[in-house]
Amino acid sequence: MDFNDTPQEADYRAQVRAWLEDNAAEYREPAAESWKLPEFIARSKAWQAKKHAAGYTGITWPKMFGGQGLTPMHSIIYGQEESRFHVPQGLYSIGLGMCIPTVFTHGQPEVIQRYVPKALLGEEVWCQLFSEPAAGSDLAGIRTKAVKDGDEWVIDGQKVWTSFAHASDYGIVVTRTDPSQPKHKGLTMFIVNMKAPGVTVKGIKQMSGGSDFNEVFFDGVRVHDSHRLGAVGDGWKVALTTLMHERLAVGGKPRYAPGYETLMKLARGVEAPDGTPAIGASDVRQKIAQTYINDQGIKLTQMRALSALSKGQVPGPEQSISKVVVAKTMQDLASFALDLAGGDGFVAGADADPELAKLQGSYIGSAGLRIAGGTDEILRNIIAERVLGLPGDMRPDKDTPFNQSVAV
């Protein structure tokens, strides 16, 4: 066994590294203070255009859609190298990670021609409009409706938790086009112009204080039939393509999240109940060990998947455990460390110790991470059903016409 690149991988890594050294120099250090939205968008667009010109966008996409036609391993190597810099990140992850692959898989040729190149270049930003107030874990419970009117569809309803809707030019939206069908049928997906009349985006303030996502209201929004993705009534199948890409994207421990080292450092400066340094206390050492086992275990599990990819094989299902482990481990570690710090762990803002402030951020952020992109509970269902082959959850409304189980 070894952790080395193959010669081809090493060549590509060297090429990427050299390019980043020359082109990402201004992002070598983290920004002194976080960028305001307009600056973040401007920097994101400039960086994406630079990457695009150098052939580092759409790395795994087919060449016919403007991609590089390379393997997932190339994309991973690029990501690993880029993560050594503090380039603007996130504006395109949903659009290019999920929306556009859905567009070029299910869209009509002229639509692909119109939207894909501009998205890849970063000129246009995309968002994904799936979740609704009554359709979260039960995503197929979508109520936003689209009604055919000549060559157009008229969309009415509400979406929620839409990341970057406030910065987006276009979105992909799942709607109910036939409420007399059972819930997973009768759905249809469209491309929607986020600047069209009748679209209202309203920011949601999260418990962390940040505003990463939005409510989006549709009030008589008109979409041409050419902007339909997949057949009428096939929206669920199309959405599964998108979600498949999401599952690949959401995974490891966020870069900002404290790990076992933080607890180790903290415990050296805090006293245990008996007056000795807390680093010697058995419960502290057990927590350090458990955090290492969970976080490092996920890293190693992802390396098992990478190893398979590197050999041109399809990774096993083991990756499906990542987020469910990482998010809860983050929460437990932060909670334990803040407990240990006593009142100091509670003092926030300008009076706070910076390390403890990071733990507070992690404590609050992890509560969201346990829900985003599939709750702990839904992910356990997926592991049980798809990996272990247990029967599907009970879904009493599965075969009932949607308009008989819900008033729409």
Added chain:
Amino acid sequence: MNFDFSDEAKELGEQAKKLLAERAGTGPARKAMAEGAAAMDAQLWKDIAELGWTAARVPEAHGGLGLSVEEVAQLAEAAGGSLAHVPLISTLLATEALVLAGTEAQQAKYLPGIASGETIATVAWSEQGINNPANVKTVAKGNALSGVKQPVADLAVANLVIVAAAGPDGPQLYIVDPAAAKVGAVETVDLVRRHGRLTLENTPAEPLGNAGDYQDWLDRAAIILAYEAIGTAGAAMAMGVDYAKTRAAFGQKIGRYQAVKHKCADMYIKLELARAHALHGLAMIGMNGPELRQAAAAARVASLDALAFCAEENVQLHGGIGFTWESDCQFYYRRNRTAVAALGPRGWWADRLVRALEQRNRAAA
């Protein structure tokens, strides 16, 4: 990046699982726990030796196949999953000590017998009143040992025992001929694998390596035992999941209920974490990597966690029937205690992990 077993090791693992599925498993284990049953399945042991499993790790110069710890790990997982009533794990652990720390002369003397299957070997570290392998009280005076070792796995059938005793520089390993000591039986919670008591009274012994080698052996033993535990945990999980697919309650298969399926998902999660760390340990042995100590300790802790959870929740998934003597749940449940006794408890290994991390951090600073 190549972070996976070699194809050869996987092939050996498949072969072992297939044979043990036919010849071992809970049926034979039940026979083995009957009163008056033999201390091992002698025919299975003979066949295993003929297939070269005991020779796998022995260098070619000493009559073995000269394979890596990856093959040993595959055999350990297969043995753990099948509850095979043979002293395979004990012999593999002792072999690892001889391969790691034995002089040329010691290897030439002991390894050919292990390779052929004639020598059955085991390791004895545990004693009354101690709970971890760093704490042994048995003393070495020159080349003679005094102390009482118990419980020692497979002692009744062993003709070579590797004993941990307090040497000049701390605990280390010694080679003892059990015929020169007093051997008795000890009852344990595990009703299949027999354990014994080895009484040493100025018993002649050969030092096997030094105190540092003992620590290195502990790392390797932790990884081999992690694979045994992963095998047993995997079998317990499979049994529980199978039951959840067939047992119905309230008009549904119980596997449809989230309380049940989330338990099964948690079994899988713990098992995959254990696999990740155990594989890391194997990679560190193969690459002579600096993270071996932490990887081994993490593999030990994660595998004990996986086994405890899978074995306990397998009984729970079965409900009342799982608590009966006739149910096979008890084999995995009891084997969970065997796994802890084999190399010391979770807490000590978790602390060893943190010590290794502290050392790495100091070295990096």
